[in-house]
Amino acid sequence: MRELIDGSAAIVRGALDAGCDFFAGYPITPASPILMQLLRELPKVGGVAIQAEDEIASIGMCIGATLAGRRALTATSGPGLSLYSENIGLAIMGEVPLVIVDVQRLGPATGGATTVGQGDVQFVRWGTGGGYPVIALAPSNVQECYSLTRRAFDLAERFRCPVFLLTDKELDMTATTVEIERYERPPVRAREVLAGVARSAAGAADASVAIADPPPYRYEPADRVSPVAQYGGDTLVRFTGSTHDERALITKAPAKVAALNEHLRAKIEEHADEIELVESDLDAGARTLFVAYGVTAGALREAVDRLRHEGRAVSALIVKSLWPVPERALRTALLDVDRVVVAELNHGQYRREIERLAQGLEVRGVNRVDGELITPEELMEAAR
Amino acid sequence: MTTTANTTVPATKRDPKEFASPLKPIWCPGCGDYGVLQALYRALGSIGRPAHEIAFISGIGCSSRIPGYTTAYGFNSVHGRALPIAQGVKLANPDLLVIVAGGDGDGFSIGGGHVAHAIRRNLDLTYLVMDNQVYGLTKGQLSPTSPKGLETVTSPLGSLEEPINPLLYTLAYGAGFVAQGTPADMPGLTALIEEAIRYPGFAFVNIQSPCVTFGQEEQQIRAHKAHLRPLAKLGHDASDQLRALDVARSYGKVLHTGVLYRRPDPPPTYERLVRERQAALAPKAVDRLRLLDVFLQK
Numbered sequence: 001m002r003e004l005i006d007g008s009a010a011i012v013r014g015a016l017d018a019g020c021d022f023f024a025g026y027p028i029t030p031a032s033p034i035l036m037q038l039l040r041e042l043p044k045v046g047g048v049a050i051q052a053e054d055e056i057a058s059i060g061m062c063i064g065a066t067l068a069g070r071r072a073l074t075a076t077s078g079p080g081l082s083l084y085s086e087n088i089g090l091a092i093m094g095e096v097p098l099v100i101v102d103v104q105r106l107g108p109a110t111g112g113a114t115t116v117g118q119g120d121v122q123f124v125r126w127g128t129g130g131g132y133p134v135i136a137l138a139p140s141n142v143q144e145c146y147s148l149t150r151r152a153f154d155l156a157e158r159f160r161c162p163v164f165l166l167t168d169k170e171l172d173m174t175a176t177t178v179e180i181e182r183y184e185r186p187p188v189r190a191r192e193v194l195a196g197v198a199r200s201a202a203g204a205a206d207a208s209v210a211i212a213d214p215p216p217y218r219y220e221p222a223d224r225v226s227p228v229a230q231y232g233g234d235t236l237v238r239f240t241g242s243t244h245d246e247r248a249l250i251t252k253a254p255a256k257v258a259a260l261n262e263h264l265r266a267k268i269e270e271h272a273d274e275i276e277l278v279e280s281d282l283d284a285g286a287r288t289l290f291v292a293y294g295v296t297a298g299a300l301r302e303a304v305d306r307l308r309h310e311g312r313a314v315s316a317l318i319v320k321s322l323w324p325v326p327e328r329a330l331r332t333a334l335l336d337v338d339r340v341v342v343a344e345l346n347h348g349q350y351r352r353e354i355e356r357l358a359q360g361l362e363v364r365g366v367n368r369v370d371g372e373l374i375t376p377e378e379l380m381e382a383a384r
Numbered sequence: 385m386t387t388t389a390n391t392t393v394p395a396t397k398r399d400p401k402e403f404a405s406p407l408k409p410i411w412c413p414g415c416g417d418y419g420v421l422q423a424l425y426r427a428l429g430s431i432g433r434p435a436h437e438i439a440f441i442s443g444i445g446c447s448s449r450i451p452g453y454t455t456a457y458g459f460n461s462v463h464g465r466a467l468p469i470a471q472g473v474k475l476a477n478p479d480l481l482v483i484v485a486g487g488d489g490d491g492f493s494i495g496g497g498h499v500a501h502a503i504r505r506n507l508d509l510t511y512l513v514m515d516n517q518v519y520g521l522t523k524g525q526l527s528p529t530s531p532k533g534l535e536t537v538t539s540p541l542g543s544l545e546e547p548i549n550p551l552l553y554t555l556a557y558g559a560g561f562v563a564q565g566t567p568a569d570m571p572g573l574t575a576l577i578e579e580a581i582r583y584p585g586f587a588f589v590n591i592q593s594p595c596v597t598f599g600q601e602e603q604q605i606r607a608h609k610a611h612l613r614p615l616a617k618l619g620h621d622a623s624d625q626l627r628a629l630d631v632a633r634s635y636g637k638v639l640h641t642g643v644l645y646r647r648p649d650p651p652p653t654y655e656r657l658v659r660e661r662q663a664a665l666a667p668k669a670v671d672r673l674r675l676l677d678v679f680l681q682k
Contacts, residue, residue: 022472022475022476024472043658043661043662043665044665044668044669045669046662046666046669048475048476048658050475052468052501053497053498053500053501056468056498057465057468057471057498057501058468060465060468060469060472061468061469061471061472061475062472063461063469063472064459064468064469064470064471064472064473064474064475064476065473065475065476066472066476067457067469067472067473067476068439068473068476068480069476069477070476072472086462087462090461090462090465231439231473231477231480232436232437232457232477232480236435236436236455236457237457237458238451238452238457238458238459238460239458239459239460239461240459240460240461241444241460241461241462242460249407249452250460
């Protein structure tokens, strides 16, 4: 059975299926269809969706809602992501599970509101002060807009951090025929909530004792992720954007600050293999490896088919977990090739990551920043 | 307990000490915010809801430290963004009593854009602004409520800008409850905070809370005590929005204290409308696990 569907609708379904029950967003092309659909659908399932006054408020509301127990989503494009920046840092620091869809369009600035781009790849990684790791997934077709949205919600809970779903204008707004059987439904874990001190209904005469008991954060071992203490839950928890100890109390004590910041790094970077998601199509005799992600992967799949039909050996790696960089899969794919071609709709942002791993190999890019897609022919040409 | 408005709180009072956290404030000795904190403890004691039913959200600044000095769920967030975060909390869990606090810079400079929208959305929030007409935490810069001509480290030759009038601003955007207090009148301030919490909708209290380190002489507690003008004694009718606007015009010139405006017919709060809509749609709701299938059958 088939249907005609675009990426926006697939993301909305993925979010609803993942148990998303809060959405706040601000209109922006090409992310508005997600906002419009969730404003219609979420109230039907007891959820809340709201059009905020700007992007700063959108993500702020999502952070607040998550602290009070909701599973929140927001969606924007490059200019809006710029306004999310400070609150992304807040979500990282407060360890707030949150899914952020960035439907990329051509930048910089207003750029091409209705034209495709993949220029936010490094922006999502480094888009807030401090340089702490985030997770970013990039669906390469409409089915994956559904399944990776579910995966994003799962990872947000697993790692208590903002997870980006990096799509683009073409993927989200172009209706495609999809075989319904091809939707994958990865599991989405429930939020692990901190069990606290039992509180009598009569009172909180001992409330000061119950503050942050048990502690809402744990930094030892550094990569361990604590259950979430929620507003309305057992532990009278505080959140803060300032450096804090395990009880979320503000501190500047160097040892405690170091433990916090090492935890924010280690919980993601030490688990990169758990997050890693690629589509690896390696040909034993190939000298050339193609790497692509997102909408550009579509052209790559076709180019690989056609090159092989012509009798040429070629390998392809489609990266679906952009951050952290899936180094294990990339190193494997790089083992037996002489040359790597990285195709992307920017000036070579992800190529930098490949070059880092492909020391001694020839690495070249196929890049477009004119609002058009890379074609299979351009990739086939690059293989010659 | 399920309540949709803070007016339906239990009558039992609680000991204000329940709301005092073990953390010691790091404000300067003599800071007006100590008085605000004490007034808040007392108001919460009168309201009677336990700490674990209260969420206290702030931005950044001296006054934004206040949630940490209470036993409520707290959030010392980012500069100017307390209102959106608080609205997210309230929408997610309308049963929580949500209080928002910050300074004049947080509320009327960097976060000023959010105030109008919080007012027009009308969630049941209590917004306490500790207005000291100066940036204290960052050491004495010009604030949006600093008087014109004020010399500060960022207006060394005197400010060329008119101040924001928080009372006129919130009234003009249609806030249903607008009041002004000062820790120079503790019983009055306590009553105002309690009344603001009880108002079923967005309630704003501008608290003239002196900065002892960077504030001007005429903004200190001693001056407040000498010059404050309680609206109750002036025969002000707090149900009259036009009268309230008239009183608000003298912000910065006369220190009026009390309720400027309390809407006599509070409209339903946003969260109540959301709940009603959810309830109306509930019979049509589908099992989440079947959502994909439902879409596909369309």
